[in-house]
Amino acid sequence: MENIKQNNQKKWWKNIVVYQIYPRSFADSNGDGIGDLQGIISKLDYLEQLGIGAIWLSPVCKSPQDDNGYDISDYQDIDPMFGSLEDMERLIAEADKHQIRIIMDLVLNHSSDEHRWFQEAKKSRENPYHDYYIWRDGTEEVVPNDMKAAFGGSAWEWVPQIGQYYFHQFSVKQPDLNWENPKLRREIYDMINWWIEKGVKGFRLDVIDQIAKEPDRHITNNGPRLHEFLRELSKETFQRADLVTVGEAWGATTKLAKLYSNPDNSELSMVFQFEHICLDQIKGKEKWDLAPLPFIELKRVFARWQKELYGQGWNSLFWNNHDLPRIVSRWGNDEKYRVESAKMLAILLHGMQGTPYIYQGEELGMTNVKFKIDEYRDIETRNLYQERLEKGYAKEDIMRSIYAKSRDNARTPMQWNDEKYAGFTQGTPWIGVNPNYREINAANQIQDKESIFSCYQTLIRLRKEYPVFVDGEFELLAEKDPALFAYTRTNADAQVLVICNFFEKTIDCAIEPDRSMQLLVSNYNDEGQRKTLRPYEARIYYKLR
Ligand code: GLC
Numbered sequence: 001m002e003n004i005k006q007n008n009q010k011k012w013w014k015n016i017v018v019y020q021i022y023p024r025s026f027a028d029s030n031g032d033g034i035g036d037l038q039g040i041i042s043k044l045d046y047l048e049q050l051g052i053g054a055i056w057l058s059p060v061c062k063s064p065q066d067d068n069g070y071d072i073s074d075y076q077d078i079d080p081m082f083g084s085l086e087d088m089e090r091l092i093a094e095a096d097k098h099q100i101r102i103i104m105d106l107v108l109n110h111s112s113d114e115h116r117w118f119q120e121a122k123k124s125r126e127n128p129y130h131d132y133y134i135w136r137d138g139t140e141e142v143v144p145n146d147m148k149a150a151f152g153g154s155a156w157e158w159v160p161q162i163g164q165y166y167f168h169q170f171s172v173k174q175p176d177l178n179w180e181n182p183k184l185r186r187e188i189y190d191m192i193n194w195w196i197e198k199g200v201k202g203f204r205l206d207v208i209d210q211i212a213k214e215p216d217r218h219i220t221n222n223g224p225r226l227h228e229f230l231r232e233l234s235k236e237t238f239q240r241a242d243l244v245t246v247g248e249a250w251g252a253t254t255k256l257a258k259l260y261s262n263p264d265n266s267e268l269s270m271v272f273q274f275e276h277i278c279l280d281q282i283k284g285k286e287k288w289d290l291a292p293l294p295f296i297e298l299k300r301v302f303a304r305w306q307k308e309l310y311g312q313g314w315n316s317l318f319w320n321n322h323d324l325p326r327i328v329s330r331w332g333n334d335e336k337y338r339v340e341s342a343k344m345l346a347i348l349l350h351g352m353q354g355t356p357y358i359y360q361g362e363e364l365g366m367t368n369v370k371f372k373i374d375e376y377r378d379i380e381t382r383n384l385y386q387e388r389l390e391k392g393y394a395k396e397d398i399m400r401s402i403y404a405k406s407r408d409n410a411r412t413p414m415q416w417n418d419e420k421y422a423g424f425t426q427g428t429p430w431i432g433v434n435p436n437y438r439e440i441n442a443a444n445q446i447q448d449k450e451s452i453f454s455c456y457q458t459l460i461r462l463r464k465e466y467p468v469f470v471d472g473e474f475e476l477l478a479e480k481d482p483a484l485f486a487y488t489r490t491n492a493d494a495q496v497l498v499i500c501n502f503f504e505k506t507i508d509c510a511i512e513p514d515r516s517m518q519l520l521v522s523n524y525n526d527e528g529q530r531k532t533l534r535p536y537e538a539r540i541y542y543k544l545r
Pocket residue numbers: 067070071107170206207248322323
């Protein structure tokens with residue numbers, strides 16, 4: 001056990017920061033309005049300057065793009081929209097020269113309906129690929145059961161030529177794969193090993209907690225065989241190389257997370273779970289049903305994950321990804337205190353234990369957008385709008401939810417500079433650019449010591465320089481304080497103290513750093529008063545023990 005612990009302390013993915021790229025919105029190299037692999041290669045200097053250690057690349061495999069690449073029709077080829085397999089190989093090699101590893105997005109719960117397997121599977125019940133998917137008998141009028149798909153409508157789709165339904169947890173173009181079938185599992189492992197041989201250094205596993213479904217019992221996530229499947233997957237693939245693996249698991253509890261990320265390396269390196277980020281919705285309802293953020297609860301949720309995984313698992317730290325609205329608009333202040341609050345949120349998160357993830361543009365404090373309904377591109381947003389209209393919701397209410405939670409908030413083009421279309425493309429972008437790009441862009445921030453970009457740069461550097469950020473034990477302070485988020489991280493040698501005013505009002509700080517503590521980073525350019533925190537003020541102090 002001690003050995004495992006020590007080995008695990010040294011894991012390379014514990015002191016790096018991962019940067020997520022949503023390829024179609026990052027950088028377009030050929031003017032077709034869609035970001036691509038050459039575009040990413042051209043920005044590697046920027047990413048190295050930021051200091052990140054790995055890129056999580058959202059899907060670039062061949063896909064009809066019904067769900068922007070999360071519907072893969074060939075796992076071993078690149079979609080021409082993003083480039084070629086050679087471009088991908090070049091990206092892996094070039095990134096390596098910048099000490100950046102590539103983490104690919106594996107979508108293993110479902111494929112595209114245009115995948116060769118599914119094209120075969122739907123030909124007949126006897127086809128060798130039929131059992132790669134999940135089928136149930138029925139009649140056109142009587143569906144197997146009332147299960148719903150995440151993007152609206154029934155989870156069952158009728159295929160008249162064979163008189164059966166197939167199961168899909170997402171869109172009709174994303175049929176669920178049947179993990180019960182050992183032949184399917186073998187094909188998946190071979191495919192993953194092929195990518196490992198190409199030099200990929202890790203994988204993010206899309207909705208991995210949903211692979212072991214049992215639709216007859218209405219079970220979608222955390223199915224009985226989930227961890228058995230994961231252990232087999234890991235043994236046949238990831239354990240053969242020194243990889244990082246991160247499992248997207250909406251249904252993870254701290255208890256389950258310890259299985260996923262067991263330090264014995266039997267499953268994955270870490271989980272990507274959403275408990276903290278789902279707090280601002282009405283309990284038991286959908287994300288669109290907005291509720292104010294319960295701040296004390298937020299502290300409790302973070303503290304519970306920090307405490308329970310300590311020494312027994314590993315967590316991802318994030319505010320954003322391609323499915324979530326921009327954090328500065330959501331829980332910060334995207335007007336008067338945009339810079340202060342974006343930095344506060346960064347400082348608060350990056351002081352904790354786990355591997356931090358930055359989603360493209362977060363390091364610039366990019367904000368949400370308010371589009372007209374037909375300017376939205378996301379299948380989830382478009383379906384939601386129709387569905388709620390039909391249910392009789394008022395248009396303004398639907399739009400309020402969309403402004404707050406649409407996934408397209410995160411998918412507008414990366415804001416590189418103040419030129420046309422924010423320097424993202426020479427053509428016409430596939431989705432509108434946020435109109436604030438003239439003010440909020442990378443060119444403005446790279447050289448500016450006071451910028452949000454520089455703050456992220458500092459936070460990334462601190463994790464590499466001070467081991468206490470990696471292994472220090474977490475202690476929440478002032479738990480009931482209605483505005484202060486404060487905690488310590490302590491190991492045998494050192495202690496850090498993180499204090500953040502989460503809101504706009506100046507407060508008296510209930511926690512005072514002792515005189516021996518040195519300020520490592522803050523979001524104001526002077527140290528201010530030790531006992532007062534200005535709007536969104538955040539500081540990290542440090543001392544040797
Ligand atoms: C994950 C992805 C999301 C996608 C869904 C279906 O949640 O992050 O973008 O739509 O899985 O693949």
